[in-house]
Amino acid sequence: MVALVITLALFFDFTNGFHDTANAMATPIATGAIKPKTAVALAAVLNLVGAFLSTEVAKTVSGGIIREGSDGIQITPDIIFAGLMGAILWNMITWLKGLPSSSSHALFGGLIGAAIAGIGIHSINFESLMQKVILPAIFAPIIAGAVAYLCTKLAYALTSRHDPETGSKLTQKRGGFRNGQVFTSSLVALAHGTNDAQKTMGIITLVLIAAGTQAPGSGPQFWVIASCALAIAIGTYSGGWRIIRTMGSGLTDVKPAQGFAAESSTASAILASSHLGFALSTTQVASGSVIGSGMGRRGTTVRWGMAGKIAIGWLFTLPAAGLVGALTAMLVQTGVAGVVIAAVAGTGAVLYMFLHSKKSHVGHHNAVGVQEAGAAVRFRKKKALAVSRTYNKPKDEL
Amino acid sequence: MKWLELVQVAGATLVSAVTVVVLYSLGVRLTATAGDVSERKPAWLRPLAYACFALCGLAVLFGLYLIIPYFSK
Structure with a gap:
């Protein structure tokens, strides 16, 4: 059972990686950087490195949400298995829909649902849940969005150039931001490693504690850190092109300066909260930043319809993953047969969704229409601008 | 209480993101000015632009240095 759970946890880490590639890389791909x-x-690569940098969040996950250890409830690997099942299925569904939902909330939702169904409502440490998951979930995107808004304003104000004598606009020459994006998006990827890879480490550590092979309250072991880092890196490399499309062009058309501002804010917010052990959703922070930077530049329209869709996806993530987790937990408690049924059904569902995704393939070649996006950025004349606008506008929504 | 930590996160985010963006924007602006075709541009513009980029990089590295537990212990 422990081995099964660890495999499942690593698979979750993999889905997390390809679900969240978009956070770091959607904007630079969209601007052609x-x-x-x-x-x-x-x-x-940066996710791999980031995973080794800090383990604060892993400690939050393994030692906060569910009361484990001698003074609390004995959590079993079965419960964690059920929770992971919920998280993975929800991750696959949102990926299929191209929604940048939070892998973290899927994970917490699944675990909480499984724990409530399997043990009872008293097994959840609601205070810790509120402080370390819910509050950051609400505030982190707002903080990141506000900072991104401010940074976009600053970036444009600082680089707007007018002729001192005539007062007419000079060529703005903001091309430098495109190179800068390479660095800021790398920082976001690094930050993602410090926050999201940690969650799986936390889960595996929780399993090891639950199975009695590790002392309660201790941090993750080295092999756990290494395998999680590797799983998330492989997942990232496989790339979630669907979500990249949503993030890169669905919310707002991103220009290099905006992308730079958005990524700086995302990276700062994630790194700061990783440092304090907040298990926040990198996805939500990144979406918040993109929207914030969209509002910060005049003439950019934020597609609120799309933003609303994403927000609904967020609201559903915790309960939906929780429901799947709870159902799986009930199934697992019926015995070995239940575990087998759950495992087979879960694998079947994942396979079905994977095959279904093949029908409408979204790959690196058609993720955001790089050529058009590049043209939109490189404009010098009004005419070119108009042309690129007509290119970009009728993006089919999902 | 976690409110204090939340404020800390907000503050740290604001300070670091603004620092990076301001420095980099200054660099972009100065490079642009240095590249202008005009006779009366001072020679120190381009080095100053590079200094801005360098400072920006340093700020990022300093931020990472603060975060990575390996250095702070």
């Missing part, structure tokens, strides 16, 4: 394939490779 990096080629799509280079971008995901870079993100994969």
Whole structure:
């Protein structure tokens, strides 16, 4: 059972990686700063590095949400298995829909649902849940969005150039931001490693504690850190092109300066909260930043319809993953047969969704229409601008 | 209480993101000015632009240095 759970946890880490590539790499791909394939490779390497940097969040996950240890409830690997099942299925569904939902909330939702169904409502440490998951979930995107808004304003104000004598506009020459994006998006990928890879480490550590092979309250072991880092890196490299499309062009058309501002804010917010052990959703922070930077530049329209869709996806993530987790927990408690049924059904569902996704393939070649996006950024004349606008506008929504 | 930590996160985010963006924007602006075709541009513009980029990089590295537990212990 422990081995099964660890395998499942690593698979979750993998889905997390390809679900969240978009957070770091959607904007630079959209502005044409990096080629799509280079971008995901870079993100994969940095995720690997980031996973080794800090383990604060892993400690939050393994030692906060569910009361484990001698004074609390004895949590079993079965419960964690059920929780992971909920998280993975929800991750696959949102990926299929191209929604940038939170892998973290899927994980917490699944675990909480499984624990409530399997043990009872008293097994949840609601205070810790509120402080370490719910509050950051609400505030982190707002903080990141506000900072991104401010940074976009600043970036444009600082680089707007007018002729001192005539007062007419000079060529703005903001091309430098495109190179800068390579660095800021790398930082986001690094930050993602410090926050999201930790969650799986936390889960595996929780399993090891639950199985009695590790002392309660201790941090993750080295092999756990290494395998999680590797799983998330491989997942990132496989790339979630569907979500990249949503993030890169669905919310707002991103220009390099905006992308730079958005990524700086995302990276700062995630790194700061990783440092304090907040298990926040990198996805929500990144979406918040993109929207914030969209509002910060005049003439950019934020597609609120799309933003609303994403927000609904967020609201559903915790309960939906929780429901799947709870159902799986009930199934698992019926005995070995239940575990087998749950495992087979879960694998079947994942396979079905994977095959279904093949029908409408979204790959690096058609993720955001890099050529058009590049043209939109490189404009010098009004005419070119108009042309690129007509290119970009009728993006089919999902 | 976690409110204090939340404020800390907000503050740290604001300070670091603004620092990076301001420095980089200054760099972009100065490079642009240095590249202008005009006779009366001072020679120190381009080095100053590079200094801005360098400072921005340093700020990022300093931020990472603060975060990575390996250094702070």
